[in-house]
Amino acid sequence: MAKRERLSGNEAVAIALRQINPDVFPAFPITPSTEIPQYFSTFVANGQVDTEFIPVESEHSSMSAAMGAEAAGARSVTATSSCGMALMWEVLYVAASDRLPLALTLVNRTLTGPININCDHSDSMGARDSGWLQVYAENNQEAYDNMVMAYRIAEHKDVRLPIMVCQDGFITSHAVENIILEDDETVKNFVGEYEPEAYLLNEKQPMSLGPYAISDYCMEAKRAQAQAMHNAKQVILDVAKEYEAITGRHYGLFEEYRMEDAEYAVVIIGSAAGTAKDAVDALRSQGMKAGLIKLRVFRPFPGKELAEALKHVKRVAVMDRAESYSDQGGPLGAELMAAMYRNKNTADAINVLYGLGGRDVRVEHMEELYRQLERGDLPEGYSYMGLRE
Amino acid sequence: MEIKYNFRETMNKPERLAPGHRMCAGCGGTIAVRNVLRALHEGDKAVIGNATGCLEVSTFMYPYTSWEDSYIHNAFENAGATLSGVETAYRVLKKKGKIDSTYKFITFGGDGGTYDIGLQSLSGAMERNHDMVYVCYDNGAYMNTGTQRSSATPMYADTTTTPVGTKSIGKPQNRKDLTVIMAAHDIPYVAQTTFFQNFRDLHIKSEKAIYTPGAAFLNIMAPCPRGWHYETDDIMEICRLGVETRYWPLFEVENGKWTLNYEPKKPLPIEDFLIKQGRFKHLFKKGNEYLIEAFQKEVDRRWDELLKRCE
Numbered sequence: 001m002a003k004r005e006r007l008s009g010n011e012a013v014a015i016a017l018r019q020i021n022p023d024v025f026p027a028f029p030i031t032p033s034t035e036i037p038q039y040f041s042t043f044v045a046n047g048q049v050d051t052e053f054i055p056v057e058s059e060h061s062s063m064s065a066a067m068g069a070e071a072a073g074a075r076s077v078t079a080t081s082s083c084g085m086a087l088m089w090e091v092l093y094v095a096a097s098d099r100l101p102l103a104l105t106l107v108n109r110t111l112t113g114p115i116n117i118n119c120d121h122s123d124s125m126g127a128r129d130s131g132w133l134q135v136y137a138e139n140n141q142e143a144y145d146n147m148v149m150a151y152r153i154a155e156h157k158d159v160r161l162p163i164m165v166c167q168d169g170f171i172t173s174h175a176v177e178n179i180i181l182e183d184d185e186t187v188k189n190f191v192g193e194y195e196p197e198a199y200l201l202n203e204k205q206p207m208s209l210g211p212y213a214i215s216d217y218c219m220e221a222k223r224a225q226a227q228a229m230h231n232a233k234q235v236i237l238d239v240a241k242e243y244e245a246i247t248g249r250h251y252g253l254f255e256e257y258r259m260e261d262a263e264y265a266v267v268i269i270g271s272a273a274g275t276a277k278d279a280v281d282a283l284r285s286q287g288m289k290a291g292l293i294k295l296r297v298f299r300p301f302p303g304k305e306l307a308e309a310l311k312h313v314k315r316v317a318v319m320d321r322a323e324s325y326s327d328q329g330g331p332l333g334a335e336l337m338a339a340m341y342r343n344k345n346t347a348d349a350i351n352v353l354y355g356l357g358g359r360d361v362r363v364e365h366m367e368e369l370y371r372q373l374e375r376g377d378l379p380e381g382y383s384y385m386g387l388r389e
Numbered sequence: 390m391e392i393k394y395n396f397r398e399t400m401n402k403p404e405r406l407a408p409g410h411r412m413c414a415g416c417g418g419t420i421a422v423r424n425v426l427r428a429l430h431e432g433d434k435a436v437i438g439n440a441t442g443c444l445e446v447s448t449f450m451y452p453y454t455s456w457e458d459s460y461i462h463n464a465f466e467n468a469g470a471t472l473s474g475v476e477t478a479y480r481v482l483k484k485k486g487k488i489d490s491t492y493k494f495i496t497f498g499g500d501g502g503t504y505d506i507g508l509q510s511l512s513g514a515m516e517r518n519h520d521m522v523y524v525c526y527d528n529g530a531y532m533n534t535g536t537q538r539s540s541a542t543p544m545y546a547d548t549t550t551t552p553v554g555t556k557s558i559g560k561p562q563n564r565k566d567l568t569v570i571m572a573a574h575d576i577p578y579v580a581q582t583t584f585f586q587n588f589r590d591l592h593i594k595s596e597k598a599i600y601t602p603g604a605a606f607l608n609i610m611a612p613c614p615r616g617w618h619y620e621t622d623d624i625m626e627i628c629r630l631g632v633e634t635r636y637w638p639l640f641e642v643e644n645g646k647w648t649l650n651y652e653p654k655k656p657l658p659i660e661d662f663l664i665k666q667g668r669f670k671h672l673f674k675k676g677n678e679y680l681i682e683a684f685q686k687e688v689d690r691r692w693d694e695l696l697k698r699c700e
Binding site: 023024026050051052054055056057058060061062064065066067068069070071072073074076090091094200201202203206207208209210211212213214217 | 438439445446449452454456457459460461462463466467469470472473474476477478479480481482484485487488489490492510512513514516517
């Protein structure tokens with residue numbers, strides 16, 4: 001029986017991990033993700049899981065140890081935020097190339113410069129080309145559900161890629177909200193046993209992993225990875241469908257909120273989608289045809305599907321919670337506009353940066369943005385929301 | 390741990406690093422690896438870890454591998470952490486009844502990947518006391534990238550980043566004593582060895598390292614013909630001189646107890662070790678006698694320190 005609870009995002013993910021009962025969990029503390037390994041250590045201490053927890057000396061080592069464990073044939077997970085993720089950078093690419101379907105529960109926090117512990121997406125967005133699957137959550141429920149679905153996607157034979165399950169630092173990770181938890185048995189059965197085909201501790205067939213590949217082979221390896229990323233799109237949808245049948249909660253590559261006849265749309269990732277939905281409701285009641293797309297899956301990027309969903313809008317604001325310092329805006333802006341162009345979607349699009357370093361996003365900010373779209377008062381280049389000029 | 394050593398029997402064991410790899414003739418790295426692996430008991434399986442370096446790029450060039458056992462290379466600085474994950478996975482899967490065989494965990498890194506960039510990862514893995522052996526094959530520079538100095542490079546060595554010139558006498562600093570640093574981790578077994586006599590010392594220490602429960606560290610001086618500039622067939626003689634000049638003492642630390650394993654009856658002067666290596670040829674130029682004296686002084690100082698620890 002599913003159970004109603006009140007939990008923070010970190011608690012929700014820790015509980016999902018307890019239910020998944022992974023084999024190995026190496027981790028290093030960093031705000032705001034620290035609570036996940038902390039809660040999990042209590043589960044280990046009380047014998048609620050079979051997992052071996054490895055208290056490593058850095059995030060580079062937590063990712064490296066998770067990779068070693070996963071390669072050995074054990075289901076592995078680690079957690080981090082911000083600079084911790086940056087320290088893992090090098091090996092994120094190796095994990096994807098080695099086709100190790102491990103999970104990283106990422107609590108998004110801005111990358112240092114200046115140091116700041118609050119949310120933006122610069123950590124995961126910076127790793128967008130590392131070959132990892134990336135799934136984002138609006139709230140604790142989605143963080144929990146995404147975690148439960150993660151291994152089914154990553155370990156699928158057509159995919160075999162590592163997966164990053166992201167939630168917004170503090171806003172989601174620390175705020176306590178209502179949530180529905182599935183019971184332990186349901187999660188256990190849904191996730192299933194990890195049965196890799198090739199692994200280091202296979203007694204019948206040893207394996208060598210992490211080769212030197214000269215130019216004769218390197219390109220094919222990367223192309224195979226790209227194919228796996230392509231395949232992931234369908235797998236994500238299939239897993240979501242199966243999950244919906246059990247839980248009644250629907251997930252896609254993105255959520256369309258009041259988009260049926262929308263003329264003015266916003267595309268956004270993460271917790272600020274909740275704020276934007278309030279703005280949509282308020283504006284709809286005033287007669288504006290406002291709609292919202294909340295992107296759940298950033299890798300693989302559903303460019304074609306998004307362009308299709310935005311087919312009938314007049315104007316769209318693409319929201320980025322990360323600077324890419326390209327002088328053109330953020331990563332979602334760049335990718336979505338490119339996808340719209342390729343799919344012959346000629347809606348006017350602007351790119352708006354918001355919420356960097358935890359800057360608050362309010363309903364009135366979002367309402368003003370929609371009004372700006374309606375007025376057609378679009379800035380040159382890209383703009384910042386909620387900035388003190 | 391009592392270990393019997395029979396040279397002929399040991400050398401006739403099946404190779405676990407297959408021939409046909411691309412390491413240089415006269416390379417100490419492969420000699421180290423083959424002899425460490427000979428210490429594995431028959432029937433025991435192993436997972437081999439490896440930091441990026443010559444050994445990795447020369448023994449596992451896709452689609453061929455020289456490794457009979459399972460093998461994992463991850464990156465340059467994380468061989469310690471990576472194998473610690475593998476070893477942990479083994480414990481879990483064993484507990485769950487998914488594995489029957491006995492596995493041992495051995496990771497190899499050069500001095501660059503061990504003394505320098507991988508020091509933190511090594512330190513963490515050792516402090517957590519994973520049941521694994523970290524083997525450093527120390528050739529005293531970044532040989533894979535073309536002989537750049539490392540913190541293992543001995544003083545005055547001519548390397549590509551400490552080249553000898555009109556204003557340079559080679560590497561100005563002394564080498565880091567990593568074996569002592571690892572002993573300070575208070576792990577069950579730490580030893581220093583090289584290719585000496587009939588590999589007896591290396592074999593015994595490898596077996597102890599592999600079969601002592603918990604973390605073990607082995608530092609093996611493993612000369613590199615490209616970086617040290619010697620004739621390939623001189624390698625055994627260079628190692629012998631390293632020991633006889635007290636440059637590379639053979640010792641071990643078992644649960645905190647220091648033992649000197651070999652004391653030269655008549656220690657040779659350090660020149661005897663240096664002269665066979667092109668990287669030190671500038672020391673033998675007229676007017677540079679003072680450098681050899683300073684080198685000798687440092688060797689003596691370290692030897693005295695070691696004797697105190699082994700008392």
